[in-house]
Amino acid sequence: MTAPLRLGLAGLGTVGIGVVKIVQRHAGLITARTGRPVTITAVSARDRTKNRDADLSAYAWEDDPVALARRDDVDVLIEVMGGHDGPARAATEAAIAAGKDVVTANKALLAHHGQELAEAAEAAGAVIRFEAAVAGGIPVIKALTEGLAGNEIRRVMGVMNGTCNYILTRMQAAGLPYATVFEEARQLGYLEADPNLDVGGIDAGHKLSLLAAIAFGTRVSFDKVELEGIGNVSIEDINLADEMGYHIKLLGVAQMSGRGLEQRMTPCLVPAESPLGQLQGGTNMVVLEGDSVGQIVLRGPGAGEGPTASAVMADVIDLARGLRISTFGQPAATLAQPVAARSATPAPYYIRATLLDKPGALAKIATCLGEAGISIDQMRQLNKPGEKDDLAVVLIVTHKAAPADIAHALDQFGATGVMLGAPVAIRIEAV
Ligand SMILES: NC(=O)C1=CN([C@@H]2O[C@H](COP(=O)(O)OP(=O)(O)OC[C@H]3O[C@@H](n4cnc5c(N)ncnc54)[C@H](OP(=O)(O)O)[C@@H]3O)[C@@H](O)[C@H]2O)C=CC1
Numbered sequence: 001m002t003a004p005l006r007l008g009l010a011g012l013g014t015v016g017i018g019v020v021k022i023v024q025r026h027a028g029l030i031t032a033r034t035g036r037p038v039t040i041t042a043v044s045a046r047d048r049t050k051n052r053d054a055d056l057s058a059y060a061w062e063d064d065p066v067a068l069a070r071r072d073d074v075d076v077l078i079e080v081m082g083g084h085d086g087p088a089r090a091a092t093e094a095a096i097a098a099g100k101d102v103v104t105a106n107k108a109l110l111a112h113h114g115q116e117l118a119e120a121a122e123a124a125g126a127v128i129r130f131e132a133a134v135a136g137g138i139p140v141i142k143a144l145t146e147g148l149a150g151n152e153i154r155r156v157m158g159v160m161n162g163t164c165n166y167i168l169t170r171m172q173a174a175g176l177p178y179a180t181v182f183e184e185a186r187q188l189g190y191l192e193a194d195p196n197l198d199v200g201g202i203d204a205g206h207k208l209s210l211l212a213a214i215a216f217g218t219r220v221s222f223d224k225v226e227l228e229g230i231g232n233v234s235i236e237d238i239n240l241a242d243e244m245g246y247h248i249k250l251l252g253v254a255q256m257s258g259r260g261l262e263q264r265m266t267p268c269l270v271p272a273e274s275p276l277g278q279l280q281g282g283t284n285m286v287v288l289e290g291d292s293v294g295q296i297v298l299r300g301p302g303a304g305e306g307p308t309a310s311a312v313m314a315d316v317i318d319l320a321r322g323l324r325i326s327t328f329g330q331p332a333a334t335l336a337q338p339v340a341a342r343s344a345t346p347a348p349y350y351i352r353a354t355l356l357d358k359p360g361a362l363a364k365i366a367t368c369l370g371e372a373g374i375s376i377d378q379m380r381q382l383n384k385p386g387e388k389d390d391l392a393v394v395l396i397v398t399h400k401a402a403p404a405d406i407a408h409a410l411d412q413f414g415a416t417g418v419m420l421g422a423p424v425a426i427r428i429e430a431v
């Protein structure tokens with residue numbers, strides 16, 4: 001029997017305790033699959049006295065995760081503390097400096113420091129694995145780096161933040177406004193400590209930037225992701241979209257166009273009957289498109305103790321089996337510096353505008369669209385009981401239009417003198 005693979009576990013929260021449970025429950029199964037035992041030798045967290053719903057008595061304790069990473073009886077650091085700097089970064093760097101492999105669930109760390117950490121790991125002969133960092137229990141990193149390695153990737157797309165998907169689907173199902181459902185999500189413990197990481201689209205943007213790096217062989221460029229969160233999605237737009245056969249999702253899309261790397265994480269309308277449109281609650285879905293394979297759809301739990309620990313353990317088991325793949329699927333030095341391109345791919349748009357209800361108002365709006373080269377597919381005025389009769393809510397669905405043309409037309413709306421408030425424009429994504 002080969003020597004055990006010895007883990008040092010930094011973080012004993014939701015994910016860390018999930019890892020402890022799998023290591024303890026499946027010791028025999030893991031040994032059978034890898035040919036060597038996988039053991040935890042030492043753990044670290046902030047509060048040693050906390051009751052953690054797992055038996056940790058066999059493990060050494062370190063107050064300092066950096067000391068944990070440097071221990072002679074630790075072969076692999078499991079970093080499940082979180083945060084893009086601080087102890088997570090320090091412990092990861094310490095492990096790499098000591099030539100040790102790192103398994104992390106920390107998308108923020110890699111979105112901000114992925115390139116330098118990958119270079120340092122390769123220089124030290126170490127490997128960084130991060131299956132759990134993107135879409136929780138869904139093996140999407142493995143799918144891209146291994147299963148689809150023979151493809152040129154055309155597009156990566158998906159719903160990658162379970163909290164946002166919960167909020168949007170709950171708003172729709174219960175007819176509740178954003179603020180009410182946001183508060184429910186907080187009560188249920190779904191939100192990150194900084195809720196803006198979720199609802200601001202940042203967490204999902206981190207994940208998209210990691211997938212884009214693997215898919216397109218480029219350095220992680222989170223700072224170039226076009227980000228828009230879900231805070232401005234209204235129940236009115238959710239209901240109107242639904243009437244037209246669409247659902248609103250916080251959708252990430254990354255693709256390499258002739259102009260450069262497009263990465264966006266924004267609310268979009270998707271067909272209600274499509275796999276993405278049907279996605280309920282905290283579930284994630286990632287759609288991968290390769291030149292040879294066509295379209296692959298991966299769906300599953302994007303968070304939680306079991307699913308996330310499952311992904312961490314998949315990486316651990318790969319290391320125990322001796323599988324060593326570069327962090328982003330190819331040597332870090334060969335990752336290209338991407339040229340970031342604003343999304344220019346034309347798409348239909350949903351536009352809702354509130355106008356003064358007077359002769360010619362609608363014509364002025366239609367003229368702005370026409371002058372921007374945008375063709376109208378559907379248009380209707382909503383006559384809702386109880387609305388003031390001096391205003392008109394107008395709903396427009398355009399034919400495919402370039403994002404820049406839509407932005408220009410919306411700017412022109414303001415100069416017509418008939419607008420009441422800002423218009424809403426949401427891209428309709430073909431999926
Ligand atoms: N929860 C989930 O479903 C998912 C989480 N992730 C990622 O996994 C990582 C962990 O998440 P999660 O388990 O939810 O986080 P938790 O907040 O539940 O746990 C964090 C753990 O890290 C420990 N910790 C924090 N700071 C320090 C420090 N300075 N020194 C030592 N230990 C520290 C905490 O200690 P103490 O317990 O003593 O406070 C706690 O045990 C994050 O990067 C997260 O983004 C990824 C996918 C899904």
Ligand SMILES: N[C@@H](CCO)C(=O)O
Nearest residue numbers: 160161162163302303
């Ligand atoms: N806050 C994240 C956790 C999993 O990364 C989500 O809601 O998807």
